[in-house]
Amino acid sequence: MFDPIEKTFTNYDYQDGLQSNEFNSNAFMKSKSGTLYFGGINGFNYFNPSSIELNTKVPNIVFTDLYLFNKKLDVGEMVNDRIILEKPITVLETLVLNYSDNIFTIYFSSLDFSAPGKNLYCYKLEDFENEFSNSTSNRFVTYTNLNPGKYVLTVRGSNNNNLWNESGASLVLIIKPPFWLTWWFFMIAASLIVFILYSVYKYRINKILELERLRVKIASDLHDEVGSTLTKVSMRAQMLEMQINGEKESKNLKRISEQAREAVSTMQDIVWAIDSRNDGFNNLIDRMKDTAFSVLTEKNIKVDFSESGIDSDEKLNLEMRQNLYLILKEAVHNIIKHSDASEVNISLTNSDAFLTMMIADNGRSYKKKEHHTGQGLRNIEMRAKKINAECEFKHDNGFIVIVKTPPIL
Incomplete structure (x- = not known):
């Protein structure tokens, strides 16, 4: 059906009451009253277009x-x-x-x-x-x-x-x-993760504290027992040296006394390195200064010790602290043995790139060959390698030892 006002078509089919959707050809008629008749395969339909009303009810x-x-x-x-x-x-x-x-x-x-x-x-x-x-x-x-x-x-x-x-x-x-x-599962899971992390943290802290207590105990035992024994050996060797007249026996006792003192010094270095109370950078610097000033000033050698970029409260691991100190100690003893230096400059510089330790002397009468082939320099190179450090030796108005390690940040 065509609406001339709205210009729309409305289609009807069997669901609207038609006998079928199929009609016969030429089976239609219009009466005088305007009623339309259409014949199909299941009968016929008739209606007057003016009487058709649209469904205007909005459905629920x-x-x-x-x-x-x-x-x-x-x-x-x-x-x-x-x-x-x-x-x-x-x-x-x-x-x-x-x-x-x-x-x-x-x-x-x-x-x-x-x-x-x-x-x-x-x-x-x-x-x-x-x-x-x-x-x-x-x-x-x-x-x-x-x-x-x-x-x-x-x-x-x-x-x-x-x-x-x-x-x-x-x-x-x-x-x-x-x-x-659910939120409560996330809360439980988060709490469990925090608990596990805290437990792991506490376990590691306890292990670190346990290790530090062990280090302190070992250091104390070495100092009290081994150190005391070596000191007694040295003293008794000195006493026997004074009492014996024979030159050969005296030399042997003197050698025993020297070796005992060296053993005491070595043991003291080990005790200092093991003791966790010395892990701070300030302890390393103090130890270096004590060694450099005590050994060099005894030989009338002027010492200048400087540091920059150093956080004195920073902690160093045992291997780093021990090897840096022993490198300096070895370099100082090399100066005593092989140089007639009158002045030594020692510096520690920490930057974003390196921690650099430099020991420079102004000696002139040393034998160059001894510096390159001596056991002391090989020891310095070996200890530098242990801490992944670069080691360099220079001759510039004296002898210079330069050691560069990764920075302490």
């Missing part, structure tokens, strides 16, 4: 059924020890499902029965779909594997004359998360 939209895994759920039905529909879905405002209820279908209907088969629907699930679906005569929608969260399903519907209920019907849909995605 309702939800009718819920299916879970393609099975209809009744009100009060138990599913996995819980009731999903406590009342009909028609009057339900909020539907709560578990994350495991991941295949469900919701049915709906337009309450206009003029020609129910011609009613149309469109729907949108907010926070999941951005736009309404295309219009369809299907009265249901199926969703699968929705993420946990809150959604709103809105369904619009029309009557047989394409008059739409724009407000439609809405149903709040809540998908409950699995327990491992």
Whole structure:
């Protein structure tokens, strides 16, 4: 039927009461009153166009059924020890499902029965779909594997004359998360992680403290027992040296006394290195100064000791602290043995690139060969290698030892 005012066509079919959608050729007639007659394969239809009225009733939209895994759920039905529909879905405002209820279908209907088969629907699930679906005569929608969260399903519907209920019907849909995605599980997991990290931290701290106590104990035992014994040996050798007249025996005792004193000095260095109370950079500097000034000033050699970029409270590991000190001690003894220096400059410089220790003397009468081939320099190179340091020897108005280690940051 054509509306000349709106310039639109309205189509009718068997759902509107026609005998069929098929009519016979030339089987039509118009009466004097304007009534039209049409003959078809199942009879005939007649109507007066002026008496046809369009359906102007806006239909109500309702939800009718819920299916879970393609099975209809009744009100009060138990599913996995819980009731999903406590009342009909028609009057339900909020539907709560578990994350495991991941295949469900919701049915709906337009309450206009003029020609129910011609009613149309469109729907949108907010926070999941951005736009309404295309219009369809299907009265249901199926969703699968929705993420946990809150959604709103809105369904619009029309009557047989394409008059739409724009407000439609809405149903709040809540998908409950699995327990491992709940806030309380996150709190428990976070607390457990913090507890584990704290336990590991406490364990490591306790191990470090236990190691430091062991180092202190070893250092104390070495100092009290071994040091005392070596000192007694040295003293007794000196006493025997004074009492014996024979030159050979006297030399041997003197050698024993010297070796005992060297052993005491070496043992003191080991005790100092082991003792965790000396781990600070300031302890290393003090030890270096004590050695340099005590040994060199005894030979009337002027000493200048400087440092820059040093954090005196910074902690050094045992190997770094011990080898830096022994390198300096070896260099100082080399100066005494091989140089007639009158002045020695010692510097410690910490930068972003290196920790640099330089020991320079102004000696002139040393033998160059001894500096390159002596055991002392080999010891310095060996100890530098232990701490991944670069070692360099220079001859520039004297002899210079340069040791560069990774920076202490």
